Amino acid sequence: MHAKMLRTLEFDKMIQLLSSHASSSIAEEASKKLIPSTNLEEVEKRLAETDEAVRVLRIRGNVPLSGIYAIKHHVKRAEIGGMLNPMELRQIASTLAVSKNLRSFVEGLVENEVDIPFLEEQVNTLPILTALEHTIKDAIDEAGDVLDSASDVLRAIRQQIRQNESKIREKLDSYVRSSNAAKMLSDAIVTIRNDRYVIPVKQEYRSHFGGIVHDQSSSGQTLFVEPQAVVQLNNQLREVRARESVEIERILMELSNEVALVGPEVMLVQDIVGHIDFVFSKGKLAHVMKASLPSVNQEGKINLKRAKHPLLDQDTAVANDIYLGNPHSSMVITGPNTGGKTVTLKTVGLCTLMAQAGLFVPALDGSEVAIFEQVFADIGDEQSIEQSLSTFSSHMVNIVEIMKQVNNRSLVLFDELGAGTDPQEGAALAISILDEVYSAGATVIATTHYPELKAYGYNREGVVNASVEFDVNTLSPTYRLLIGVPGRSNAFEISKRLGLSDTLIERAKGMVGSDRHEVENMIASLEENRLRAEKEADDAHDLLTDAQRFYDDMQKQMMEYYEYKDQLFEKAKVKAAKVVEKAQEEAEEIMSDLRFLKQHRLTDVKEHELIDIRKRLEEAAPKKPEKQQVEVKKTNRVLREGDEVKVLSFGQKGTLLEKVSEKEWNVQIGIMKMKVEEKQLEFIKGEKKAEPKPLATVKGKDFHVSLELDLRGERYESALMRVEKYIDDAVLAGYPRVSVIHGKGTGALRTGVQEYLRNHRSVKKIRFGEATEGGTGVTIVELK
The missing domain is CATH 1.10.1420.10 (MutS, DNA mismatch repair protein; Chain A, domain 3)
Structure with missing residues (x-):
């Protein structure tokens, strides 16, 4: 690049x-x-x-x-x-x-x-x-100071330093606190000069303390004196500190050697x-x-969905769909100045470079970017005063260099191609350059003001027109890119809104050729059709939103119904169990009495009769009713396409579409098409269609549920919540079998998911996937 x-x-x-x-x-x-x-x-x-x-x-x-x-x-x-x-x-x-x-x-x-x-x-x-890390941290703190714990020798030396400093301060403090201190000292403090402890003495009392003068104030009235009484102590302190420096160097050298190893x-x-x-x-x-991962290709295909220029404010920038490739590898964008043409060029170019650099692009998921060997751009006014080049000449210098290197793995971006010279010649030159770049197999986007290029995309294979939208009512650009629609000349409309007389405008229109009028009318028609299509798309989206809301409500009602049914069943079972339990207790008392009578030979009741009585009582305990097999009804009539039938296995009515084999039919049930065995179909003879029950309608609705659920990367709690909803959705969709992908990992997620599935009321049985199904990383679930 x-x-x-x-x-x-x-x-x-x-x-x-x-x-x-x-x-x-x-x-x-x-x-x-x-x-x-x-x-x-x-x-x-x-x-x-x-x-x-x-x-x-x-x-x-x-x-x-x-x-x-x-x-x-x-x-x-x-x-x-x-x-x-x-x-x-x-x-x-x-x-x-x-x-x-x-x-x-x-x-x-x-x-x-x-x-x-x-x-x-x-x-x-x-x-x-880790050992080296701990060794260094044990010896040096975050501020870069060597710690006492770095070695026993250093700890002893620093203990000695502290003792010496204490003695020196104690001696100097006696001078500072003495009765003559106010008279002989400039200030009652102990300070340091040249790494030695000193006191500030007035000039006239210098000889009173003896010792060494290390510094004086700027006025010369104060001398910083090391009294004779502490000279020896300071000397000892310096000796100990020298030993400290030697030990610190030894420690640092030892640590450096460990790093070198x-x-x-x-x-x-x-x-x-x-x-x-x-x-x-x-x-x-x-x-x-807020960028997304683009897919990449080497076929020159670009499909940026709701893309924004990466360097603009992503909250206010206008998003555009930009697509180029098969069958169109060239795009010509027309429109007014400051309308967003150059921004569109830079958006495509910069997004391409970002993707090739491994960066996400500011567009929606599903966007696609091509990989190019070279990205060429001739954008902006690069007039060179030093070379005495005009704007046109400057652009042509760039274009000449581009033409020398362009090939079928190039992306070429031309801004205002052919501008800066005679309009007729500039337009002809622009068309010639575009033809040449297209013939080289490059992907090209060009912006222009020339009206001659508006028709370029209509008579050139592989070229598509585009424009940036301009709102005549507000006299401002909207920055929206319209692919397939060339830009209109809005001079007459703008002039009229600004107050130019109708007479002048009509006279001007009469001077424009008929061909120009036809092109403008065609563009106006395209814009009208586009607006109509956008309105219809918005209406369709609203209908889809309403349908989705209705679907969600019905699904929620279905879930509430099943939960309520289960609750009622559990309550009934508990109540029945209590009744039977009470009856069994009473029966046991009766049997005890009978045994007592038998033991005392007061009755002829035999033991096996008692056992039979007890068995009958135990069998009276409530049990969950098993699913009844669907009774397949036979009919003498031969089924035909278009017949209305009842699908016995689902309890739903449908219409026969076509026979796919000797034993199977394609049946339309609501919005679903499915294969059903002929033995499960019952012909309906002109009976009045019953109003479908709300719950049955939901049961037959296409839930758009995937046949597999991927839990990899999920936390344990959120994974179980997803499994619960997914199994319910799969049951409502009528799936006999689904797959749950949990991965292998440590096995914690797999164990938890399988334990939950074993106890689920709608699960018949589970097993690990075969080798071709994902092995132990997948659980196959068969539903009731």
Whole structure:
């Protein structure tokens, strides 16, 4: 990619935005070096990494990346025998801590069966250097100071330093608190000069304290004196501090050597965590821009759904559908100045570059972007005073360079093609250039003011017209792109609304050729048809919304009905059980009395008779009624297409469409078409159609339920909620069997899901999937 073209399309500004989301200087530097790739596999890998980052940010909200530093130079210096300072060692420990935190973070995601292959691979490659991290942190604090605990020798030395300082302060405090202090001292304080403790003495009392003068005030009236009484103590303190410095150097050298021993591993940690930070920078940018993952192709197809310019305010920018490719590889956009033509060009160009760089694009899901070897752009006024080039000449210099390099893997963007010269010649030149670029197989978008190019798309195969909309009523552009409709010349309408007389306008219209009138009328007709189509689409959308609301209400009522029915059944069963339990207790009392009579030979009741009586009482306990088999009724009439029948297995009425085999028919039941065995069909002989029951209507409605439910990446509680709703939806849709995908992982989610399914009232049985069905990562559910 040419650096000039990247600047023209403002890719450098997008890189600045990306780098602002980096948590470390490593990721920031990687962002600044990012350039679009022309390799399909590389682009797909980059986008997959970004998609994984977006998914993790959506689930967890943040990633533990704070504390990454560029430590390679520190490690290299340690490897050649250099001594690292405390802050350098602390930065190494901080980076190692980030790697440890990332490992724990990713392991938590994996345990919850979140699909993150990139992060798993990266974390599994991370060297484990926890021991070095702890060694450094035990010796150096966050401010970069060496701790007393770094060594026993250092602890003893610092204890001695504190004792010496205490003696010196005690001696100097006696001077400060003495009765003569106010007279001989400038201030009653103890301070430090040249790393030695001193007191501020007035000039005239210098000889009273003896010792050494280390400094004086700017006026010369105050001398900072180290009294003779503490000179020896200060000397001892300096000696101890010198020993402290030697011990600290020894400790730092020892830590530096430990870093050098694992130098390659430490540098690998920086590379991995830095790259992860860079990938999450792309994920954060996608989140801020509300961007989505585009699919990519090498066929030159572009399909941006509700796309916005990436550098505009995403809350106020106008979204447009932009599609190009088979069968149209060229687009000519016409319309007024400041109407959004150049923004459209830059949107396509910048979104293409972003996708090839592995960034999400600000468009809806399902958008598609082509991978191009080169993206050429001739946009804006690049007039060069130094070269004495006019605007036209400047554009032509760019176009000449583009024409030399363009091929069938190029995206070419022309802004105001042919402008800056005679309109007739400029239009002819623009048409010639477009034909040449099209013949080279390139994908091209051009904007123009020339009316001659409005008809270009009608007589050129592979070319489509487009325009930016202009509201004549408000005399302002709407920034909407209209593909398939060339821009109208609104000069007459605008002039009329601004107050120009009708006479002048009519006279002007008479000077315009008939061909021009025909083109304008055709454009007006296209705009009228577009507005009508948009209104009809809005009406259809409203109807669909109402239907969906009705469907949701009916589904809710169905769920409430089944819950209510189950509650009633449970209540009835409990009540019946209590009645029978009471009867059994009474029966036991009677049997006890009978046994007593028998034992005392007062009656002839035999034991087997007692057992039969007890068995009959036990069988009186309520049991859940089993499903009755549908009785298949026979009919002597031969079924024909168009017959109204009753589908016995569903209890629904339908119409025969066609016979698909000797034993099966295609039957229309409400809005559903399904295959039914002929033995399950009963011919209806002219009987009046009964009004369908509301619940039966819902039962036969197409619920648009998928045959499988994917729970991978879900939390345990939310997964069970989804399973509960899905099984109910599948039962309502009439599915005999569905699949629940829970993945393998640790097995916690799989166990919980299967335990729930075993106890569900609508589940007949469950089993693991076969090898071709997903194995133990999938549970096959058969419904009642």
